[in-house]
Amino acid sequence: MAIELMNEKSNNENILEVSNLKKYYPLSKIAVGKRRAYVKAVDDVSFSIKTGTTMGLVGESGCGKTTVGRTILRLHDVTSGQVIFNGRDLAKVPSRELRKMRPQMQMIFQDPYSSLSPRLPIGEIIGEAVREHNIVPKSQYRAYILKVMKDCGLQPQYFYRYPHEFSGGQRQRISIARAVALKPKFIICDEPLSALDVSIQAQIINLMKDLQEQYQYTYLFISHDLSVVEYLSDTIGVMYLGSMVEMGDKKKIFTNPMHPYTKALLSAVPKSNPDEKMNRIILEGDIPSPVNPPSGCKFRTRCPHAMPVCAEKAPILKEYDDGHKTACHLYSQD
Secondary structure (H helix, E strand, C coil), X not given: CHHHHHHHCCCXXXXXXXXXXXXXXXXXXXXXXXXXXXXXXXXXXXXXXXXXXXXXEECCCXXXXXXHHHHHCCCCCCCEEEEEECCEEHHHCXXXXXXXXXXXXXXXXXXXXXXXXXXXXXXXXXXXXHHHCCCCCHHHHHHHHHHHHHHCCCXXXXXXXXXXXXXXXXXXXXXXXXXXXXXXXEEEEECCCCCCCHHHHHHHHHHHHHHHHHHCCEEEEECCCHHHHHHHCCEEEEEECCEEEEEEEHHHHHHCCCCHHHHHHHHCCCCCCCCCCCCCCCCCCCCXXXXXXXXXXXXXXXXXXXXXHHHHCCCXXXXXXXXXXXXXXXXXXX
């Protein structure tokens, strides 16, 4: 009944609506007489993204950010939950129909070199899927690929060169060109700047901004760099150990963070003014195992404000201020 109601209330402005998404990986080794253990990589995550906007997804390494992106695109099968893209539940779309929908949903991977085939020239890497999905007529194929390359800052003479002949920034431009060549509506950017120098990062950020303004792309931007997320994103989601702990408009997240984990992340962002003092919040302890997470609130073992109720009951992600949501017992859960 809950799923049916969500479909009835689906917002036409949202290109993507994720509801109660879970992705569990079973462990291969199972002790005799014990229940099967699972790695809860993504555990009951819900959010939505409006068409033409960017949502930033942040959190520590291993919190499930990349798994969310891959599961949305069904590169990993959905354990449970819904992924509504343009009004259709991707978890239930047959493989043949999903293949036809692939051009609308693309992904830019973290490591541009490993995601590019070393055996193919750049023109073929960008154009292989274009030809496969019949994006443009054969007579327009080469001109179209050269136009995409130009839009992404790649020179025409690069058409017959191979990935090993390019720098890291150029390879990422090739990855972006491969994604946008299919005329997608939605692009997942999986830490596309982490392997690049700071100066090159600025160029790639500006390229992505320009492409979004020109073609109205919708981005899910996964990153560790909160300053980049603040610049690119319209909304932000904060993940911890597979769960969403806070989300909302970027201005509200940065000016009024509610969850203790979000406050700790923001306290680590370097200040532009060297004379401004940083009040760094140091979290004690290690991230718990996603196989056996703590009872109640998953963050309680590292939280400086943990209370007895935090161990007894998991907090609900609740809205407190016009789209600003958090999951914490420091605020009313009624």
